[in-house]
Amino acid sequence: MNSDLHNEFAVRVRGLRRTYGTGASAFEAVRGVDLDVPVGSITALLGTNGAGKTSTLEIIEGLAEPSAGSVEVLGRNPVTDRAAVRRRTGVLLQRSGFSGDLTVRETLKLWGGTLSAPRPVEEMIDLLDLRGRADTRVLSLSGGETRRVDLACTLMGGPELVVLDEPTTGLDPESRREVWALISGLREAGATVLVTTHYLDEAETLADRLEIMHAGQIVRSGTPTQIAAGHPSTISFSRLEQLPEGISGVTHRREEYGRTILQTQDLQTSLAHLLAWAGGNGVRLDSLDARSPSLESVFLAIADGRDPISPESSETELLEGSLR
Amino acid sequence: MSTATMERFSVSRTLHLARWNTVLLVRNRLALSYALVFPLVPLPMLLLGDRGSSTLGISAIGGVLLLAGLFPVFYNVLSQFVSRRDELVLKRMRTGETKDGELLAGIALPGILCALLTCAVAVPIAIAGGQMVPVNILLFALGAVLATVMFAAFAYWTAAWTRSAEAAQLTSLPVIVLASVGPFVGGLPALSENVREAISLTPGAAMTELVRVGWFGFDGFEATTSTLSFAETWGLAGQPLLVMLVWTVIALDLARRSMRWEPRA
Numbered sequence: 001m002n003s004d005l006h007n008e009f010a011v012r013v014r015g016l017r018r019t020y021g022t023g024a025s026a027f028e029a030v031r032g033v034d035l036d037v038p039v040g041s042i043t044a045l046l047g048t049n050g051a052g053k054t055s056t057l058e059i060i061e062g063l064a065e066p067s068a069g070s071v072e073v074l075g076r077n078p079v080t081d082r083a084a085v086r087r088r089t090g091v092l093l094q095r096s097g098f099s100g101d102l103t104v105r106e107t108l109k110l111w112g113g114t115l116s117a118p119r120p121v122e123e124m125i126d127l128l129d130l131r132g133r134a135d136t137r138v139l140s141l142s143g144g145e146t147r148r149v150d151l152a153c154t155l156m157g158g159p160e161l162v163v164l165d166e167p168t169t170g171l172d173p174e175s176r177r178e179v180w181a182l183i184s185g186l187r188e189a190g191a192t193v194l195v196t197t198h199y200l201d202e203a204e205t206l207a208d209r210l211e212i213m214h215a216g217q218i219v220r221s222g223t224p225t226q227i228a229a230g231h232p233s234t235i236s237f238s239r240l241e242q243l244p245e246g247i248s249g250v251t252h253r254r255e256e257y258g259r260t261i262l263q264t265q266d267l268q269t270s271l272a273h274l275l276a277w278a279g280g281n282g283v284r285l286d287s288l289d290a291r292s293p294s295l296e297s298v299f300l301a302i303a304d305g306r307d308p309i310s311p312e313s314s315e316t317e318l319l320e321g322s323l324r
Numbered sequence: 325m326s327t328a329t330m331e332r333f334s335v336s337r338t339l340h341l342a343r344w345n346t347v348l349l350v351r352n353r354l355a356l357s358y359a360l361v362f363p364l365v366p367l368p369m370l371l372l373g374d375r376g377s378s379t380l381g382i383s384a385i386g387g388v389l390l391l392a393g394l395f396p397v398f399y400n401v402l403s404q405f406v407s408r409r410d411e412l413v414l415k416r417m418r419t420g421e422t423k424d425g426e427l428l429a430g431i432a433l434p435g436i437l438c439a440l441l442t443c444a445v446a447v448p449i450a451i452a453g454g455q456m457v458p459v460n461i462l463l464f465a466l467g468a469v470l471a472t473v474m475f476a477a478f479a480y481w482t483a484a485w486t487r488s489a490e491a492a493q494l495t496s497l498p499v500i501v502l503a504s505v506g507p508f509v510g511g512l513p514a515l516s517e518n519v520r521e522a523i524s525l526t527p528g529a530a531m532t533e534l535v536r537v538g539w540f541g542f543d544g545f546e547a548t549t550s551t552l553s554f555a556e557t558w559g560l561a562g563q564p565l566l567v568m569l570v571w572t573v574i575a576l577d578l579a580r581r582s583m584r585w586e587p588r589a
Contacts, residue, residue: 061419063585083421091419097412101351102344113340114422150416157421 009072010161010192011037011060016069018055029055031216032069037161037209042183042193044203046295047213048303053196054094056213057165060194061091074161087116090159094166094196096150100139104130104149107138108156115157124152129178143170151179155186162186164195168202180206204295214302224295231293231301233267235274236260238286244277259287267292333425341422341430345404349434355403359396359435363388363442370453378540378548381455385539386507386532388446389468393475393531394503396438399496401479404431407489415586424585432476439475443468456540459550460557463538467561470568471531475503477575478527484582503528511545520545527571530564537561 018030030052037043047053058064059071062078062085071078078085098107105121112118125134128148138146147170154162167183168176180202186193187208197203203210204224212220212227220227232251236259243253249266264270271290278285349356366387373380408414408431417427447464451457458464478499486495506529510520523529536542537560541552552560 063415063418083423086419086421093412093416093419095412097414097416099348099408099411099413101348106344106347110341110344111420113344114337114417114420116421153416153420 008039009036010039010074011035011194012070012072013056013060014070016056016059016071017067018052018059018064019067028067029216030059030066033213033216033218035211035218037192037194039192040187040190041208042187042195042206043209043211044207045194045196045211045213046200046203046299047196051213052216053213054165055216057163057194057196061089061163062086087157088160090154090157090162092150092154092162092164092167094169096146098138098146098149101137103135103137104141104145105134107149108152111153112156117158118156119158124156127155127182128152144172144175147171148175148179151182155182159191161192161194164193166196166198168197168199176202200295200299210295212299212302219302220298227298228293228295231298232263232265233270233290233292234297235262235264235267235271235288235290237288240283240285242283244273247273247277249273333423333429337422338426338429338433341426342433345431346434346437349400349404349438355400359400359438360442362395363392363439364446364449365391367446367449367453370450370455376454376456378456378542378550381450382532382535382540383507384453385446385450385455386535388443389471389531389535390503390507390528392439392442392468393471394500396435396442397432397472398475398479398482398499398503399492400435400438401432401476402482402486402496403489403492404435405479405483406486406492409483409585410488410587412586418585428480432479436472436476439472440468456550458539459541459552460538460554460561463534463557463561466565467531467534467538467568470565470572471527474527474568474572474575475499477572477579478503480579480583481575484579484584487588502526503531506530507532524563525567527568530567530571533564534561534568537564 013033013035016030016033016035017028019026019028021027033052033056035045035056045053045056055064059066060073060078062073062082065079073085074088076085102110105125108121108124112121112124125131128151130145130148130152133141133145138149141149147167151164151167154164162183164183168179171179176199183193183195184206195203195207208223210220210222210224210227211218235250239255239258239260243260247262247264247270249264249270250262251265252263254261262270262274267290274285277283349359366384369384369387370380405414405428414427418424443464447458447461482492482495482499486492503526506523506526509515510523510526510529510532515523524533536545536547537552537557541550541557542548543551543556543560
């Protein structure tokens with residue numbers, strides 16, 4: 001195989017398919033996924049529940065074999081080269097799995113003892129802010145604390161590639177921020193991160209690349225800016241009955257939950273026009289909100305099947321062509 | 325092409341896992357008392373009849389061996405494996421460097437240790453209770469080791485089609501019946517030759533035969549006096565040892581084909 005590619009991508013997936021069951025009850029959860037995770041990047045895999053994210057990750061983690069297609073992790077096959085791959089990867093599953101009767105410290109000692117080159121238990125306890133709970137049995141931990149123990153295990157072997165399935169689900173906002181700081185820190189230290197999350201704001205802020213999955217396929221790839229490009233900006237305010245005709249740039253208007261929502265291709269011009277009209281007419285725009293196209297709006301459009309830029313359109317091809 | 329795939333089973337990692345599984349077993353008082361106390365239950369039988377009766381001795385010592393296989397090993401390993409699977413502990417472990425064989429052996433070892441411990445304790449107790457000193461203690465030890473490995477294999481095979489730790493109370497029955505038929509029925513005098521032949525191929529019958537030959541030096545199922553020398557016991561132990569070995573291989577093969585590492589969706 002080409003060694004340059006191995007240096008460039010920590011994960012390479014081609015034509016990946018995964019089918020559950022056989023015969024009439026068979027269900028294809030992953031339907032031809034191509035995915036490249038550049039070395040040193042944070043790549044976020046996004047999608048609604050059931051989009052096939054976890055099914056894809058399990059194959060990359062070497063826990064399941066694909067029905068079709070190929071997977072390379074750090075240049076190797078995660079199933080047949082299991083031992084070599086596992087030494088260099090850290091995995092966080094969607095649901096944590098620990099024996100409740102062991103304390104946090106014992107759990108980390110147990111895990112550390114299975115690794116070739118574990119970082120010290122006490123260092124991990126401090127890194128994940130578990131000092132106050134070190135002698136508590138896992139059974140008595142909160143969901144967020146258990147997740148931090150799990151992350152400590154994931155990072156304990158000093159992995160080059162970290163695969164995280166919803167690392168922040170169930171964490172309070174402060175812990176979420178800490179976990180993301182930790183993940184950014186991994187990138188600073190040269191590691192590669194592949195992560196799924198339901199928090200689009202996190203993905204947008206922290207990920208270098210986004211891969212949006214829908215119905216078993218990746219339907220959009222790129223940087224957050226590239227993905228949002230071409231989508232309309234929105235202006236919203238408390239519902240007004242009377243609005244000027246033809247605000248420049250506005251393409252769509254709707255009323256929702258007592259608010260008026262305008263979509264525009266040119267946020268600055270539309271907003272200037274609207275504000276000038278309001279100022280001139282003594283109209284107050286309560287709870288005024290103006291925002292550039294967000295990942296959330298793109299994501300919701302894809303999830304609802306009203307994706308304004310279909311993958312077949314030339315614009316997307318150009319976008320993807322420049323990335324792949 | 326990769327040397328990594330050739331990497332061998334790590335004994336130190338297995339012992340590390342076994343150590344923590346022992347900690348967990350000790351913290352589960354109910355499971356621990358099942359594992360340590362149950363196998364010794366047949367020994368008080370020795371005080372019931374004529375002191376030194378070999379019939380009683382075979383039942384009691386064979387009973388210890390059978391229960392040591394069934395409780396600390398078979399039932400314990402089955403329920404540990406199934407509950408760890410339900411708790412997603414096994415799935416979590418399999419994302420790390422631990423190999424499947426190390427994970428399986430690490431779960432079985434504490435139970436095997438308990439079983440061997442109770443078998444060892446049974447030897448002086450039985451002798452103190454009036455039983456003869458074993459003709460071939462090595463054969464008894466070998467039988468105990470092979471029995472524990474065989475029952476661990478049965479546990480993994482049963483785990484493959486056991487949905488939950490509660491369900492294990494039911495799914496453990498086939499193996500318990502298979503193992504018990506020999507000791508309970510095999511000694512009956514009214515059995516036809518064919519039936520006796522068939523029963524002698526069950527795991528429990530092989531274990532009883534090993535006790536008759538190895539400990540008591542009995543030659544054949546009708547024997548009531550010790551006639552075999554130390555050297556002669558080896559020859560007659562061949563068939564029961566082979567029977568246990570074959571069951572172990574069958575159970576491991578069935579387990580490997582149907583093994584599941586995470587709960588059914």
